[in-house]
Amino acid sequence: MAQESSFRLLPAFAAAFRGGSWDREVSVSTVSRWETARTPVPWRAMRRYEELLGLPRNQLTATARTVWRYWAPGPVLDVETVADSPTPLEDLLDQTVSDAMMTGDDWDRLVDGLCARPDVVLMPTGTWEYVAERLVEEMVIADDVPWMLRFESLNRLLNHPRGGRTVIAVCAAMASGRARPTATEIVCALDNCAHPDASERVLRELRSPSGPLAHRGAVMASFRKVDYRHFDERQLETLARSVRASAGTGPFGDQVEPLRRHLAAAHPEYARALLGGATYASHGAGPRHRTTAHRTPVDMAAAVQRVVTRLSTVAPERVRDFAVPTALVSETLTSPLFDVRLYAAFLLAASPYRAAAADALAAELTRPSAVQREEIAVPLLEGLRVLGDDRHRGLLQRLAVTPGVPRFASYAAVRGLGHVGAEPGAGDFLRNAVAHHEAAWQDSRDPVTAATLESLVYAVGMAARDDLLAAVLTDDRSLPAARAAAAWWLGIAGHRRASALV
Structure with a gap:
């Protein structure tokens, strides 16, 4: 405003x-x-x-680029350069391969320069690998605008005529190796890349996942790859078999059933194999608007209306048509596709309604009836993860550890802790939360509790609590995935951690 x-x-x-x-x-x-x-x-x-x-610089431009790329009708390599770089490309490359800081703007300018030279050769051998590895590592620990700038840069490098194949291989290796705690984000980034290697990597994670997070990333990547016709007939058959066999349950299985319906709508020849006797429908102008036979719970529809009403009270003067904020709130809370919810929340976050929307979501989460229904609580918490600030961290902390909060709601609250007001320090809460969820896992060995504990380690890393990371790593009783996540965080170089913040 x-x-x-x-x-x-x-x-x-x-x-x-x-x-x-x-x-x-x-x-x-x-x-x-x-x-x-x-x-x-x-x-x-x-x-x-x-x-x-x-x-703030990049609040609009980074959001527009990121959201536009998601909704683009086909894969894209580059967009108009926002501003000429004051630093020569060679100097930016030297900066990247050193221990110097790299801001989001630096990455944007570096990739602008590389994309302007499709035949560029980087020397010495291995420079492409180093650049891609640093970019991915910074991206998965960045947040908000710094994340958008790096995610956009990665998308463009994945489609680079000379370097793209190397960048794809780096993403695949990191997602299946030491960066497995953030594999969903890395594998999902392959959705915009038309190179056959990207399609094969996605299918590989569907057929024989290197972990549940990588599998979820492959499921999410498949929505756009189906729309963009990246898969040939043989690959579509593999996709249909893999998705049919995938479990649509647990903390990482929420996108499997939407993908089954999406694929069945795009390729009716696979509908019976995917859905059995279930029906499916399509509507709208194109494949991105296909329904997934999802019905919004009545209570969620009421929550959407309350959030919209609250936003209308802070609307700028002369605003009469409230259709856009209404649509964004509805998509943020009711779309069955995680990415649609995410990108709608990004648009709200870049608008004058961000604070009011966050407060409205938080208000909904104070309703016991909302918290107790996971299909209501989880979308609210996912939206708050994007829109919230330090004023909402206390609410997330309470929901993360309060007995009686449903497991998926607690998991979603913990996921938010890594992003909402995640400042270094964080007092004793994180230590107590780790002990709480570690004890819960020891008692139940439940997969949702395990996912919650692993996500809590991510929050610990985002808060720069290396003391707690070291404690998790050296505790032989800890969940192995949590120990692996702690080791990954402790292995990230300090200059990369610092760079990811800006």
């Missing part, structure tokens, strides 16, 4: 637009067409919005 009250009026905003990243005049009609989506908004204009409205 504009800091200057005069910017509430379109003529004043248009008159002030020239300057900074935008070197020419714009008319009121041009700005109006941008804001009503009748014409595309140039990237430099979006940067100018950030400057004029006093927004």
Whole structure:
């Protein structure tokens, strides 16, 4: 929202637009067409919005690039460079392969330079591997805008004509090796890459997963790879068999049934094998809008309406059409596809409604009836993980360890702890939470509790509590996956951890 009250009026905003990243005049009609989506908004204009409205750098541009890539009608290599790099490409490469800091902007400029030279040769041998490995490692421990900048950079490198195949191999090796605690994110990133190696890596994790997190990433990657027709007939048969055989239960199986229905709608020849006698339907303009036979619980529909009502009370003056925030709230809370929920939340987070939306989600989570129903609580907690701030951390902490909270709700709350107000230190809560969930796992050996404990180690790492990571690593009684996650965190170089924050 504009800091200057005069910017509430379109003529004043248009008159002030020239300057900074935008070197020419714009008319009121041009700005109006941008804001009503009748014409595309140039990237430099979006940067100018950030400057004029006093927004953090990249809040709009990074969000737009990330969300646009997800909804693009086909795989894309690059978009217009937002700004010329003040640092030569060679210097940025030297910076990357050293122990120097790399900001999200540095990665953006480096990848812009590499994509502008599709035949570039990096020397010495192994530079592509080093660049990709550092980028992925920083990405999976970054958050918010720093994450978006790195995720976007990885997407472009995966499609680089010369380096893409190496980057694919690095992602596969990291997801199945020492970076297994973050394998979902790494494998899922292959969804936009049309190279046959990316399709084979995804299918490999479906046929013979290197771990449950990698399998979930492969399931999630398959939605777009089906839409983009990355799989040939042989691979589609393999996909159908693998998805049919996959368990759609447990902490990592929530996307299996939506994928079965998505694949059946895209390729009806596999419908009976995937769904048996179940029916499926499609509607809308294209495959990305297929229904997954998902029905929103009545209580969730009521929650959506309460959140929307709260947002309407903080709407800027002159806003009459509240359709866009309403649609984003609905998708954030009710879409059966995790990625759709995530990207809708990203758009809300980049809007003036972020704080109000987070508070509204938190208010819903104070309702005992919402917490006790996992199909209600989990989407609320996932949305809060993106939208929340340090004001909401106490709520997540309570839900993470309070007896009687359903297991999946507790797991979702723990996942949020790694992102919502995750500051170094975090007092004694994390130590007590590790002991609490470790004891629960020792007692039950339940897979949801195990996933919760592993996610809690991620939160410990995000809080830079190396003392707790070391304690988990050296405890022979600890969950092996939690110990592996602790070892991975402790093995990340300090300059990479520091870089991931900016």
